[in-house]
Amino acid sequence: MxxxxxxxxxxxxxxxxxxxxxxxxxxxxxxxxxxxxxxxxxxxxxxxxxxxxxxxxxxxxxxxxxxxxxxxxxxxxxxxxxxxxxxxxxxxxxxxxxxxxxxxxxxxxxxxxxxxxxxxxxxxxxxxxxxxxxxxxxxxxxxxxxxxxxxxxxxxxxxxxxxxxxxxxxxxxxxxxxxxxxxxxxxxxxxxxxxxxxxxxxxxxxxxxxxxxxxxxxxxxxVQFHPTAIDIGRDPAPLATEALRGEGAILVNRAGKRFMPPLHKDAELAPRDIVARGVFAEVAGGRGAFLDATQAVGAAFAEKFPNVAAACLEAGVDPAKQPIPVAPAEHxxxxxxxxxxxxxxxxxxxxxxxxxxxxxxxxxxxxxxxxxxxxxxxxxxxxxxxxxxxxxIPDPGAAPAAPPAFAPDAAGAREIRQIMQRHVGVLREASGLRAALIRLLALRDKAVAADNLDLRNRAEAALLIAAAAYNRRESRGGHFRTDFPQADPAQAQRSFISLEEALSLSRDLADEKSNAFARA
CATH class of the missing domain: 3.50.50.60 (FAD/NAD(P)-binding domain)
Known part of the structure; x- marks a missing residue:
């Protein structure tokens, strides 16, 4: 070895x-x-x-x-x-x-x-x-x-x-x-x-x-959410590269109206977090979001961007002639x-x-x-x-005995994905983050009891992200809190967290919830 x-x-x-x-x-x-x-x-x-x-x-x-x-x-x-x-x-x-x-x-x-x-x-x-x-x-x-x-x-x-x-x-x-x-x-x-x-x-x-x-x-x-994942129901979602916007493609809603110019001076070429929130707002508002390259790229689309063209055409969208449906996706x-x-x-x-x-x-x-x-x-x-x-560096020594075998918990993994998408996504706020941490802790404890390392890894990684998001009570870059929508100059620094801190926070929130139910 x-x-x-x-x-x-x-x-x-x-x-x-x-x-x-x-x-x-x-x-x-x-x-x-x-x-x-x-x-x-x-x-x-x-x-x-x-x-x-x-x-x-x-x-x-x-x-x-x-x-x-x-x-x-x-x-x-x-x-x-x-x-x-x-x-x-x-x-x-x-x-x-x-x-x-x-x-x-x-x-x-x-x-x-x-x-x-x-x-x-x-x-x-x-x-x-x-x-x-x-x-x-x-x-x-x-x-x-x-x-x-x-x-x-x-x-x-x-x-x-x-x-x-x-x-x-x-x-x-x-x-x-x-x-x-x-x-x-x-x-x-x-x-x-x-x-x-x-x-x-x-x-x-x-x-x-x-x-x-x-x-x-x-x-x-x-966490960075790419603003122009191609929204055609595939998992993972294919990507409409940012280079398309660099070539002049624009973002429009279902009515054909551009929505980025009022949000940032650079419009479609604004930083990704700003564009992602703009796209998210259109999708959440039922207006839809589309990347329109019909004028900027047009007939040359398949030659210039063959991978994007292939993904679109497979879903029945011709990007040379039609706007591409898009949504923000974790990237x-x-x-x-x-x-x-x-x-x-x-x-x-x-x-x-x-x-x-x-x-x-x-x-x-x-x-x-x-x-x-x-x-x-x-x-x-x-x-x-x-x-x-x-x-x-010293020799690592003989290999230890391996832990017991286990099968991945597909249902648990799906639940984590839904929790993170709903509560720790493009927009975040305290009550959702609390709910996420409490449920993620339960899934983590279930994984520990079952010796399921795959589910434990997923739950603990998610806990670290959600706990750090709960602790940062401001909005900055890829982290946006609707209850703290402004950047706080006092928090203009990197954050650090340990697993013990994330678990302690989650347990405290779970205890608070239990005590509230008991009082009720």
């Missing part, structure tokens, strides 16, 4: 494995490579200042503005400055980014960027193309052992240090994978919501596993395992990269296409840090 274990087969996990080569690693993935990763579905591209009219300073400034006052500006600048080097890495790994006739990169524009800096592939195919290139490299690398079909459910901790993970095979049996260093790159929390653009594997497992072992959790309340989690500038979590022996971590780059609202950038930057940093630290 190699000394290094990477959990997750998205962009961060694959890139980290390649950057560690030729050092041996085990890559543990829940689904066949490319099938269970949000990265493969990313349409926009990688944000990087590659034009002479742009700069890392401008990129960092745009990141800070979108992040609504709590972006770590040093992190933003360091990531923006590293972006070009990581683009060069991706090119070397075979990523077929769009170029002009002279071979120069041709970036596009996306919302809240002040320059064209989205390095993309054929309009909306960046994620799939990058992943295909990296998967080919990973499968050909003799230093990378790929273990597919295993879902990580718990961390193995010895003497305060992470020593491996317990992972579930396709028959629901748990196995120990020991390692001197573990890197979590398991993605985000989308599968905790009823409407999401994320794959089913993105259920917050890193958040729950890390918190249960004592890791520090940062910015858990900040990205700004929170996660707190990491330092090297990708280290607060737990010795554990690193995080990609959406599993919270680096301070995104603040309260991720700037478009900074996600793939952060994934490769922190994957590279974690690889370098692990390599440097490995000589001083």
């Amino acid at each position: 190699p000394d290094i274990l990477i959990v997750g087969g998205g962009l961060a996990g694959l890139f980290c494995a390649l950057k560690l080569a030729p050092r041996p690693v085990t890559l543990l993935v829940a689904a066949p490579l490319g099938e269970g990763a949000s990265s493969a579905w990313a349409q926009g591209g990688v944000a990087a200042a590659v034009l002479p009219t742009d700069s890392p300073d401008l990129h960092a400034r745009d990141t800070a503005i979108a992040g609504a006052g709590i972006v770590d500006k040093d992190v933003a600048l360091s990531v923006a400055r590293e972006a070009r080097s990581r683009i060069d890495d991706l090119l070397a790994f075979g990523a077929p980014f769009d170029r002009d006739a002279a071979g120069a990169l041709v970036p596009s524009q996306e919302a809240a960027h002040s320059a064209r800096r989205i390095v993309r592939v054929k309009g909306d195919g960046a994620g799939a193309a990058i992943m295909a290139a990296l998967i080919a490299r990973v499968r050909a690398a003799p230093s990378i052992e790929i273990v597919e079909g295993y879902v990580a459910d718990d961390l193995i901790v010895r003497e305060g240090r992470v020593a491996g993970v317990f992972a579930r095979d396709p028959h629901n049996r748990l196995h120990a994978f020991m390692a001197r260093a573990a890197i979590l790159a398991t993605g985000g929390v989308g599968a905790l919501y009823a409407l999401t653009t994320n794959p089913p594997q993105a259920a917050g497992s890193a958040l729950a596993m890390g918190a249960r072992a004592g890791a520090r959790i940062a910015d858990a309340e900040f 990205y989690h700004m929170g996660g395992l707190w990491t330092d500038s090297h990708g280290r979590t607060s737990l010795p022996g554990l690193w995080a990269a990609g959406e599993s971590g919270s680096t301070g780059l995104h603040g309260a609202n991720r700037l478009a296409s900074n996600s793939l950038l952060e994934a490769v930057v922190y994957a590279a940093r974690a690889a370098a840090d692990v390599s440097a630290a490995l000589p001083s």
